[in-house]
Amino acid sequence: MALLDDNRLFPTDPAVRGLARELYETVKDLPIISPHGHTDPRWFAENAPFPDPAQLFVTPDHYVFRMLHSQGIPLEDLGVPRADNGATEQDSRKIWRLFASNYHLFRGTPSRIWVDHALQEVFGVTDRLSAASADAIYDQIDAQLKTDDFRPRALFERFNIEAISTTESAIDDLKWHQMIRESGWAGKVVTAYRPDAVVDPEFAGFAQNVAQMGEMTGEDTTTWAGYLAAHRKRRAYFQSYGATSSDHGHPTARTEDLTQSEAAALFSKALQGTCSAEEADCFRGHMLTEMARMSLDDGLVLQIHPGAMRNHSAPVETRFGRDKGYDIPTRTDYVTALHPLLNAVGTRADLTIVLFTLDETSYARELAPLAGVYPALRLGPPWWFHDSYEGMMRFREMATETAGFYNTVGFNDDTRAFCSIPARHDVARRVDCAFLATLVATGRLDRDEAPEVAHDLTYRLAKEAYRL
Amino acid sequence: MALLDDNRLFPTDPAVRGLARELYETVKDLPIISPHGHTDPRWFAENAPFPDPAQLFVTPDHYVFRMLHSQGIPLEDLGVPRADNGATEQDSRKIWRLFASNYHLFRGTPSRIWVDHALQEVFGVTDRLSAASADAIYDQIDAQLKTDDFRPRALFERFNIEAISTTESAIDDLKWHQMIRESGWAGKVVTAYRPDAVVDPEFAGFAQNVAQMGEMTGEDTTTWAGYLAAHRKRRAYFQSYGATSSDHGHPTARTEDLTQSEAAALFSKALQGTCSAEEADCFRGHMLTEMARMSLDDGLVLQIHPGAMRNHSAPVETRFGRDKGYDIPTRTDYVTALHPLLNAVGTRADLTIVLFTLDETSYARELAPLAGVYPALRLGPPWWFHDSYEGMMRFREMATETAGFYNTVGFNDDTRAFCSIPARHDVARRVDCAFLATLVATGRLDRDEAPEVAHDLTYRLAKEAYRL
Amino acid sequence: MALLDDNRLFPTDPAVRGLARELYETVKDLPIISPHGHTDPRWFAENAPFPDPAQLFVTPDHYVFRMLHSQGIPLEDLGVPRADNGATEQDSRKIWRLFASNYHLFRGTPSRIWVDHALQEVFGVTDRLSAASADAIYDQIDAQLKTDDFRPRALFERFNIEAISTTESAIDDLKWHQMIRESGWAGKVVTAYRPDAVVDPEFAGFAQNVAQMGEMTGEDTTTWAGYLAAHRKRRAYFQSYGATSSDHGHPTARTEDLTQSEAAALFSKALQGTCSAEEADCFRGHMLTEMARMSLDDGLVLQIHPGAMRNHSAPVETRFGRDKGYDIPTRTDYVTALHPLLNAVGTRADLTIVLFTLDETSYARELAPLAGVYPALRLGPPWWFHDSYEGMMRFREMATETAGFYNTVGFNDDTRAFCSIPARHDVARRVDCAFLATLVATGRLDRDEAPEVAHDLTYRLAKEAYRL
Structure with missing residues (x-):
């Protein structure tokens, strides 16, 4: 069974299905451009086998x-690591069975x-996952994971990935990227500049992070000028490992365009840890405009990913830490929030x-009208909860x-689930x-125009927008 | 004509229609579970005939x-009762004609x-309602209403209602429920605990209502502890009449989780009538969390119905009172509003x-992400203005x-229009x-999985979520 | 090629397409009622030829x-006039080529x-616009524009426009409307009363505009009573040129219903230029209620077009002035905002x-519930960015x-692009x-009812709502 x-x-x-199928045939085998995501560069650096089915499909996703x-299934039973190092399920087969029996x-x-796509296309599974089929499928995947054909680089090649971007903190040493480069492997894995740790005064260890950025760059990051210079150097360093973009995940889309002396004063308070919540927010907003100005010099694409309230459950954050599925979208204003940035560089x-x-x-009220007039703006694809059939169609x-x-800039998968990459791009191509x-x-598009648009959406727009 | x-x-x-039809055939005759609604328990207690077509279809709907x-038709002409006891149309046939000629x-x-569903399926009407057909249809319905087969209990059975919940105020004596029970009739009609009158400091007669609750329970409701104890007793009393849920219709989804001393202080101000609007809102929000805590003990399902601005037209409220169609939805935040409640019990x-x-x-931005992670949360079906084909599909x-x-928890009809119950459930099953x-x-669901999901959405999820 | x-x-x-086609055949040739738009009455007054294809299709749209x-194409290259009278492209053929090669x-x-509709139906073009076809199509259109059959009045008649409304400022002298009337031409071109310049304290030259309104009416517009009287006279004057509506394009839907002395005090501050932003907003909001009260006397339909943040880019506004595509929609509240107005006259x-x-x-949350109960309210058609297939369908x-x-009130085109009028009405009829x-x-509408509804939406509702 398929x-x-x-x-x-x-x-x-x-009739429409036939037309869609014809178009899909022209794009389904195009290489994957993955300009934004969260795969681990260590996979491609070490090229070690993925450990087992549960640790590939359940625990990290x-x-x-x-x-x-x-x-009602406790996160512990799914092997999700505890922040307090408390006990969690360690038996991957038990975790897998729990997944299968609740499929x-x-x-x-x-x-x-x-x-399903990964099971069928990557691992050749033909039975639907269920309590009954759990063990057999576990064994089938597990055996393959132990072979060379299922190591990260082999899968990268099999997935037909032309270029992929990971995301690293501004103070990451990029050692895995260095290791990939030194290995001589031809796979194109680039990094992206994610400066949250050094632009968000509320980020854990902000002052220390900024100091570390100073050490890494030889700049005096206790001064505003030195801090900006350090950013420029780190961006250049990231570019030397292929980065073509920066990425910014603020709670809101707020931007500011302060005077340099206002910004310097806020930066000073941020270093001293005396910013109010409002001042921290203001500083983050101003840094988007600074990053945009640096982009005018160095050409990095500026990505803004706003609108998630992170770690909504305090008890879960205490027990399991960040990024445990408790990030919830909120209403997001763009028209007022982006005004300072757009007046400066839009x-x-x-x-x-x-x-x-x-x-x-x-989409219809703010983003399309903004992107439909400002030369600097492009719309990213549906993101996160909206990376789906209905989300893409809407x-x-x-x-x-x-x-x-x-x-618009084509599709990106935004994922840390490696085996879902071909599946996600296939969904986008189909939709x-x-x-x-x-x-x-x-009658809203001529038949002879459609293949070019399909090719653009699948391949060209992402490649060109992200300069990959 | 049909x-x-x-x-x-x-x-x-x-082809898709055929598939939908096949699925529908498997669920269309399942019993109705109606876990939330506003039918009048007096109907089932007294089992008196409904008076006439206008009073069944127009005046109360x-x-x-x-x-x-x-x-532009005055409410008076439709027989809607005046709050000031002013004159309204009393001739049901004239009201019916007005309805028919504007159909x-x-x-x-x-x-x-x-x-149309009620006319055809309940009363056997075959002509479309219009000025021309008004009188004949009036007579046809009116004659049937006078027969025993059209009394409330007979219709209840004919509608194949397995269980229905009404909604009563926390200080209702539940005498109609008692009368139903004592009658020995087998129809399952349960109540639900609606405490607006005793948790909302701005509710007309709040202090008096709370005092009444004290008398009903023998608790000293002038104290915070006694007030909470009185709630517990009333909830237990409601449970003795089958209640499996409480219901809360606040203007917003705001919740709070105050300390007990803060709550007690607010309660005291509420009793004295000295709460500011903000304090009243805060108290309502805190009471949701208290109710949730009681639910942990007694198992009542907590329903939150927020977001309506009630009685939008002051002149209409003055003339006709509450609930005259002038309740208007407003933008509703859940992510921030529910945070205190969810941190406490989510x-x-x-x-x-x-x-x-x-x-x-x-739906996509807040509710699905919240319900998709918090073990305590479930999503109710599309409500009120959205109890419709497009609303359900969206x-x-x-x-x-x-x-x-x-x-999600299947469908509920939320209606006081008795004859619309089979119609509404039929719409939900079809959609x-x-x-x-x-x-x-x-290709987003396998053919062999669909019947189980259809059955779940129609019957099992409502029955299990509401413990009916 | 078509x-x-x-x-x-x-x-x-x-099957559904066949049904849609049948319905469309019954309405496609109905006359156009265009009750709200921005065509230039001078066209119909002077009946001069339109200058050339670029000035017809590109520069003003x-x-x-x-x-x-x-x-990334500079507005200068498209011939968009500079506010500072700086140089812009003057060669219409070059502008047209730029348009064509980016089609x-x-x-x-x-x-x-x-x-495409205008090219094919008005100008008989059969090739798709492109770099290759640009010159030939330019010549084809340009030659026709020089003939009498393509002058404004001839096109008006050919478009089968039964009535069209332009929009003029309250202090416009309506000389083009006068000239149309005096010409004896039978085309029905009426005006609409747009009082922004004299009701918005933040409008450039407000006090001077109000003074001018005083001169035009012989009223003492330095007093609140005289100001209101002047409005009444101007409205009557507009009505003498066919006006059946007023139009109000505020940033929000805010309304107020102040006492007359409060309003008079605010008006006085507005004249002195001492209103705060909040007071200016309050005054605008109150004037909507005043206009509604005048409508009760003179019968003008009150149109409210809120929710655009105008001239979003400060640099573009400085260089090119207002209305350069940089107007961006914002979140708009109606339930609270309209409350004062609706309590007064709803x-x-x-x-x-x-x-x-x-x-x-x-739409679903606020406007339909409001229009579905208040006798005074009707919903206008999808507007501006939403005047489209998806916008209308939603x-x-x-x-x-x-x-x-x-x-609802049928369709209006809201356009200043004359040749798009038949296209836009055709889109609305099709959708x-x-x-x-x-x-x-x-099964949500009977087959025999559909033609009447189609006719109503196309023709009757607009004609009756706007009293045209």
């Missing part, structure tokens, strides 16, 4: 463990498609700012009429072809 | 009279489907909190990918089957 | 030049449909207030179930027929 329907995600009308947890919870979710055609959102209400339906296709086929069938 | 299309609400593509009123206003609305798998919304923008499309099906058929046709 | 698909915008399912600009940017946008059935929005999240899907069809066909096919 886990996947060959015509999945295509329109149901036979917050989409998976949050759903199981939502139905019905994922009906109708993108995780189901991603997991009309520059030599700058690319990619906006993401977790608040779909902004994005195209709500953004295209005002922003067009060419103010885009379904959308284009529907446009053609309803 | 008023209803046999294939109504199914997808238009013939705010969906119906608000639409007629929106086109075109309901084109494209759920009311049209509900009324990870408890032995608690069920059912969230409702009138703000659809929260709910499934926006909530399923992140919350799945199993963090869910249409949605599932579309998932199957687009 | 630029337009005969079945564009209809559903893809063949903010939808077109904003998209080109968003991809792919409009794929999937309503502009593409409007332009239940009056002899008043028509038409609400528009740029915030689609308000409007019908989100508003119809609660407001029905009869609390409405597609929506109705889908309702019929899913």
Whole structure:
């Protein structure tokens, strides 16, 4: 039995489905451009085997463990590590069985498609995951993981990844990237500049992080000028490991454009740890504008990923730490929030700012109107909870009429779940072809134009926007 | 002529429609579980005939009279009672004619489907309601209402209602429920605990209500401890009449988790009538958390129905009183508002909190991400203005990918319009089957899994979530 | 080759498409009622030829030049006039070539449909616009523009416009309308009363504008009573040139209902230029209620168009002035904002207030519930960025179930792009027929009712709501 329907995600009308299928055939085998994600560069540096099915599919994937947890399964039973080093399940086969016997919870979710895709396409599984099939599938995957064909680099090549970006902290030493480079392996794995630890006064260890950035760059980061110079040097260092973008994950989309003396004064308070919450927020907002100005010089694409309230459950954060599926989207304003940044640099055609959102209400109301006029702005693809069939369809339906296709930047997978990468790109290709086929069938796009748009959305726009 | 299309609400593509129909056939005759609604227990206690067609379909149904009123028909002409006891139309036939001759206003609305369903399925009407058919249909319904087969209990049985919950104030004596029980009739009619009158300092007569609760329970409700004890006793009393849930209809979703001394101090001000608006809001918010804590002990499901601005028109409220169709949804935040409650009890798998919304923008952004991780949370079905084909479809499309099906609780009708109950459940069954058929046709659910999900959405999830 | 698909915008399912087509055939040739728009009355007064293709299609159309600009094309290169009288491209053929060679940017946008419709239906163009076809199409259009058949009045008649409303400032002398009337031409071109310049204390030259209104009316507009009297006289003057509506484009939907002495005091501050931003906003809000009261006397329909943050880019405003595509929608509240107005006049059935929005999240949550109960309220069609296939479909899907069809007012084109008028009305007719066909096919509307609704949405509702 096949886990996947060959015509999945295509329109149901036979004629439109045929059209979508034709378009999909022209793009399905294109190389993967993955300009934003969270795979671990260590995988490609060491090229060690992935340990076992549970540690590949369950324990590190917050989409998976949050759903199981939502139905009352303790995170401990899923092997999610405790922040306090308390006991958690260590038997991967037991974790896998728990996942398998609750696999019905994922009906109708993108995780189901991603997991089924990986099971079938990567591991050759033909039975649906369930309590009954759990052990056999575990053994089937586990055996393959022990072979060379399933090590990270082999999978990278098999996945047909032309380029992938990881994300590292501004004070990361990039040693895994260095190791990849020195290995002589041809896989293109680049980094991205993520400066949260040194631009957010509320980040744990902010002052120490800034001091470390000073040491790494030989700049005096106790001064505003030295701090900015240190950023420039770190950005250049990241660029030497292929970085073409920076990435910023603030709680809101707030930006500021302070005078240099105002900014210096805030920076000084931030170092001393005396910023109020409002001042910290203001400083973060101002740093987006500073980063954009640096981008005008060094060409890094500026990515803004706002709108998540992180670690919503205090008890869970205390017990398990950050990033345990308890990040919840909030209403996000862009029109007022981005005003200072856009007044400063928004009309520059030599700058690319990619906006993401977790608040779909902004697509038609704010993001498409902004990206549809400001030369510097582009819209990122549906992100996180919206990286899904419905999420992508709503994005195209709500953004295209005002922003067009060419103010968007193709797809990125944003994932740390390596085996889901081909699945996610396949979903995006199918949904885009379904959308284009529907446009053609309803006279909103000519048949002869559609293949070019499909190719652009799959490959060219991501490659060009991110300069990969 | 049939008023209803046999294939109504199914997808238009013939193959998908066939699939939806197949699924629907498996659930259409399942008993109705109605875990939240506003039918009058007196109907089932006294089992008296409903008076006439206008008083059954028009005068008590705010969906119906608000639409007629929106086109300029005075509420008086529809027999809506005046708060000042002023004159209103008393001739039911005239009211019915007004309804009938304006029936075109309901084109494209759920009311049209509900009324047509009741006319055809309950009363055997075959002509469309209009000025021309008004009198004949009036006579046809009126004659049947006078027969025993159309008394409340007979209809209850004919509607195949397995269990229905009414909603009573915390200080209701539940005499109609008592009378039902004593009658020996087998119909399962339970109550639900609605404490607005005794948890909302701004509710008319709050202090008096609290005093009454004290008398009813023998607790000293002038103290915070006695007040809480009185709640516990009333909840137990409601449970003795079958209650499995409490229900809370606050203007916002705000919750608080005060210290006991802070809460006691606020309570004291509330009794004295000296709470500011902000303090009253804070107290209401805190009481949600108290209710949740009581639920941990007694097992009542906690329902939160926030987000309506009640009685929007002051002149209409003055003339006609509350609940006259002038309640308007407002933007509703959940992420911040529920934070105190969820930090207190959100990870408890032995608690069920059912969230409702009138703000659809929260489905994908807030509610599905919250319910998709917190063990205590479940999502209620589309509510009130969204109890409709489009409303249900948007709910499934926006909530399923992140919350799945199993963090939802099936359908409830939330109605005081008795004859619309089978119609509303039928709409929900059709829309869910249409949605599932579309998932199957687009490879997002396997064909063999769909019947189980259809059954769950129709019957099992409501029964289990509400412990009915 | 045809630029337009005969079945564009209809559903893809063949049976439903057939039904949509049947409905469309009954309305496609109905006369155009255009009750709200921004065409220039001078066109019809002077009846001079339009200058050339670029000045007809590119330079004045903010939808077109904003998209080109968003991809880095300087507004100067598109001939958009500079506020500082700096140099801009003057060669219309070069502008046209730039448009043509970037025509792919409009794929999937309503502009593409409007332009293709005008090219094919008005100018007989058969090749798709592109770099290759640019010159030939330019010549083809340019030659026709020089003929009498393509002068404004001839096009007006050919477009089958039964009535069109322009929009003029309250202190406009309406000389072009006078000239139209005196010409004896039979085309019905009426004005609408747009008082921003004299009700918004922050409008450039407010005090001077109010003084001018005093001179025009012989009223003492230094007093509150004289100011109101002047409004009444100007409204009457506008009505003498056919006006049936006033129009109000405030940043928010805020209304106020101050006492007359409060209002007089604010007015006095406004004249002196001493209003705070909050006071200015309050005054604007109060003037909506005053205008509504005047409407009760003179019968003008009150249109509210809130929610745009104008001139978002300060550098662009400095260089090019207002209305350069940099107006961005913002989140808009109606429930609280309209409360004062609706408490004052909302239940009056002899008043028509038409609400528009740029915030689609308000359709189902606020606007449909409000219009579905207040006798004075009607919903305007999807506006501006939402004047599109997806925008219209979302409007019908989100508003119809609660407001029905009869609390909406048909379509208006809101355009200054004359040749797009037939295109826009054709899109609306197609989408409405597609929506109705889908309702019929899913059993939500009877087949025999659909033609009447189609006719109402196309023609009757606009004509009656706007009293044209």
